[in-house]
Amino acid sequence: MKKLMSSMRIAFRALTMNKLRSALTMLGIVIGVASVIATVAIGSGATQRIQDQIASIGSNIIIVIPGSTTSSGLRLGTGNAVTLSEGDAKELVAQCPDIALAAPLVRGGAQVVYGNNNWATGIYGVTPDYLTIRDFSVADGAEFTQQDVEGANKVALLGKTVVDNLFGGAEPVGQVIRIKNVPFTVVGVLTPKGQSSQGQDQDDVILLPISTAKRKVIGINSANADAVNTIMLQAKSGAQIPAAQEEADALLRQRHHLQAAEADDFTIRNLQELFAAQEASSSIMAMMLAAVASVSLVVGGIGIMNIMLISVRERTREIGLRQAIGAKTRDILTQFLVEAVTLSIAGGFVGIVLGIGASALISRIAGWATAVGPGAVLLAVFFSALVGISFGYYPARKAAYLDPIEALRYE
Amino acid sequence: MPPLIDVRGLTKTYRLGEVSVNALQGVTATIERGSFVAVMGPSGSGKSTFMNLLGCLDRPTSGRYLLDGIPVESLDRDQLAEIRNQKIGFIFQNFNLLPRMTALENVELPLLYKDEDTPDADAQAWRVLASVGLAGREKNLPTQLSGGQQQRVAIARSLINRPEILLADEPTGALDSRTSAEIMSIFQGLNRTQGITILLVTHSDEVAAYADRIIGFRDGLIVSDAPVIDPKKATEGLIALLRAPVEVPQ
Numbered sequence: 326m327k328k329l330m331s332s333m334r335i336a337f338r339a340l341t342m343n344k345l346r347s348a349l350t351m352l353g354i355v356i357g358v359a360s361v362i363a364t365v366a367i368g369s370g371a372t373q374r375i376q377d378q379i380a381s382i383g384s385n386i387i388i389v390i391p392g393s394t395t396s397s398g399l400r401l402g403t404g405n406a407v408t409l410s411e412g413d414a415k416e417l418v419a420q421c422p423d424i425a426l427a428a429p430l431v432r433g434g435a436q437v438v439y440g441n442n443n444w445a446t447g448i449y450g451v452t453p454d455y456l457t458i459r460d461f462s463v464a465d466g467a468e469f470t471q472q473d474v475e476g477a478n479k480v481a482l483l484g485k486t487v488v489d490n491l492f493g494g495a496e497p498v499g500q501v502i503r504i505k506n507v508p509f510t511v512v513g514v515l516t517p518k519g520q521s522s523q524g525q526d527q528d529d530v531i532l533l534p535i536s537t538a539k540r541k542v543i544g545i546n547s548a549n550a551d552a553v554n555t556i557m558l559q560a561k562s563g564a565q566i567p568a569a570q571e572e573a574d575a576l577l578r579q580r581h582h583l584q585a586a587e588a589d590d591f592t593i594r595n596l597q598e599l600f601a602a603q604e605a606s607s608s609i610m611a612m613m614l615a616a617v618a619s620v621s622l623v624v625g626g627i628g629i630m631n632i633m634l635i636s637v638r639e640r641t642r643e644i645g646l647r648q649a650i651g652a653k654t655r656d657i658l659t660q661f662l663v664e665a666v667t668l669s670i671a672g673g674f675v676g677i678v679l680g681i682g683a684s685a686l687i688s689r690i691a692g693w694a695t696a697v698g699p700g701a702v703l704l705a706v707f708f709s710a711l712v713g714i715s716f717g718y719y720p721a722r723k724a725a726y727l728d729p730i731e732a733l734r735y736e
Numbered sequence: 737m738p739p740l741i742d743v744r745g746l747t748k749t750y751r752l753g754e755v756s757v758n759a760l761q762g763v764t765a766t767i768e769r770g771s772f773v774a775v776m777g778p779s780g781s782g783k784s785t786f787m788n789l790l791g792c793l794d795r796p797t798s799g800r801y802l803l804d805g806i807p808v809e810s811l812d813r814d815q816l817a818e819i820r821n822q823k824i825g826f827i828f829q830n831f832n833l834l835p836r837m838t839a840l841e842n843v844e845l846p847l848l849y850k851d852e853d854t855p856d857a858d859a860q861a862w863r864v865l866a867s868v869g870l871a872g873r874e875k876n877l878p879t880q881l882s883g884g885q886q887q888r889v890a891i892a893r894s895l896i897n898r899p900e901i902l903l904a905d906e907p908t909g910a911l912d913s914r915t916s917a918e919i920m921s922i923f924q925g926l927n928r929t930q931g932i933t934i935l936l937v938t939h940s941d942e943v944a945a946y947a948d949r950i951i952g953f954r955d956g957l958i959v960s961d962a963p964v965i966d967p968k969k970a971t972e973g974l975i976a977l978l979r980a981p982v983e984v985p986q
Contacts, residue, residue, distance in 0.1 A: 328848065331848055642832065645832075646832045648793075648817065649791070650820065653849065654813060654814055655814075656848075733793075
């Protein structure tokens with residue numbers, strides 16, 4: 326212990342002797358560690374963000390949209406057919422044991438007017454279950470109810486963006502807005518959700534009872550009055566998603582009278598898969614960035630080795646003298662190893678501070694979320710010590726096995 | 737009691753590429769405890785090789801070397817280091833002090849490589865520095881000391897582990913004659929009052945005259961070995977100073 330302390334003192338003295346040289350040597354490790362910390366922070370920030378987005382969409386969600394249609398030889402894209410209905414939604418929740426909730430949805434857009442302000446926004450006709458599935462809550466006022474849906478009441482829930490644009494600072498709950506010239510009473514304001522994974526503003530929306538939306542705003546489909554654009558399902562748990570998906574598929578095929586050879590006239594999507602893929606790609610990206618950053622750590626290590634070799638050569642006589650007065654192989658080895666490790670760990674600490682600073686700066690400037698965890702910091706300390714030991718070993722060994730007579734005679 | 741140093745048929749051959757140089761060609765000698773020996777001889781006579789072997793810095797090609805009864809030729813690298821640390825003090829022509837350390841730290845250096853801890857290292861170093869007349873210079877760096885003072889720091893360093901023998905290689909080679917006399921009187925004092933065995937290599941007859949035995953080397957062999965009938969006396973005052981007890985400041 327005493328020997329280690331005194332080795333550290335000797336190392337510190339040797340390093341402070343050549344301040345500029347030590348600083349430049351450390352710079353390699355500083356840059357390496359800082360870039361590892363920053364890239365890991367960006368990577369875990371991205372993963373965190375994807376997880377937040379999953380949470381903002383709602384949990385255990387399955388989306389059913391109509392399939393494509395072929396009309397006069399013209400194949401239209403997915404979602405254009407009017408094959409899904411409110412009846413489908415009712416039966417899905419009634420007959421499928423793994424499905425907890427089903428929410429039919431009609432979608433449209435309209436110009437909304439309040440006083441002198443107007444705003445174009447998305448209009449969703451939904452049932453109260455939609456709020457539960459999407460994990461929407463009401464920040465101000467109250468949700469509309471099943472009675473509002475059955476009575477086709479002219480009530481509206483407004484997203485934060487709509488409120489900001491129509492009302493400025495005024496209190497929206499209880500006010501009357503006009504959508505396509507129809508007056509609607511604002512019953513509540515939704516709690517903001519922020520951007521979706523596609524960068525869409527999830528708060529730029531007005532939710533109406535599905536019945537009211539069809540009759541007054543979006544219009545009733547002439548072919549099928551019961552038609553909806555989408556049915557959102559919630560499985561009873563994450564593990565039940567695949568089963569729920571299969572049940573929905575079977576039930577819808579039966580209800581749509583599809584023969585075994587016929588393709589589905591609807592598409593079922595499971596968001597979990599999408600997000601899992603996104604998460605995987607973002608973590609691969611983060612790992613690649615970290616791998617590139619660790620190359621600079623290795624370069625920093627080579628810098629340390631270089632300087633240690635010079636240092637051993639410069640201090641050949643000192644080494645000879647130490648050997649003459651009784652320093653053993655291990656003593657000299659320890660002295661130079663401690664010096665190399667001191668360099669690399671000091672560089673590591675500066676690098677950690679710099680890396681945390683850089684990630685904070687990146688999140689401010691680029692608006693990316695970053696997260697520096699204690700794991701990344703520990704890893705950085707560990708790796709910088711490892712670099713010091715592995716690149717300091719060769720020079721230290723060279724010093725320890727010098728011939729004392731030649732070392733003493735060295736000019 | 738056996739002699740402190742007992743060498744028999746010591747040879748050392750260096751290989752320089754294809755050529756081999758026989759630096760020592762069979763040296764046999766004994767050195768008793770408490771003697772003060774000057775080793776003389778022209779360059780290349782083998783005296784430096786002899787000193788390196790005695791100092792356990794190197795191992796002989798063949799022959800026997802008993803130091804205090806220990807067969808040195810069979811020891812490994814780290815065992816040699818331990819012998820150097822415990823039994824031998826080195827003094828060099830160019831002092832070999834570490835430039836970034838104070839006089840006190842230089843003197844303490846051999847304590848660092850002992851197996852056991854030395855809790856009173858500072859006090860010990862202080863005492864030894866004072867015994868060579870450097871009280872008050874403890875915190876000076878080597879560059880702030882004269883040549884004679886630096887050599888005294890080196891002598892203090894060689895004494896800190898209470899060695900059996902001091903090996904001095906041209907200790908006055910870089911000093912003027914007055915300072916040389918001072919250093920020699922320190923050696924003589926250590927030899928006479930503390931009974932430390934001293935071997936010193938020199939070119940100077942004047943320096944050799946302080947010793948009580950002179951060994952002459954030529955072509956890798958001892959060619960002369962004679963006692964000095966009437967060794968030159970160092971100043972009585974300096975010996976008195978070495979005898980005086982030294983106060984250790986707390």
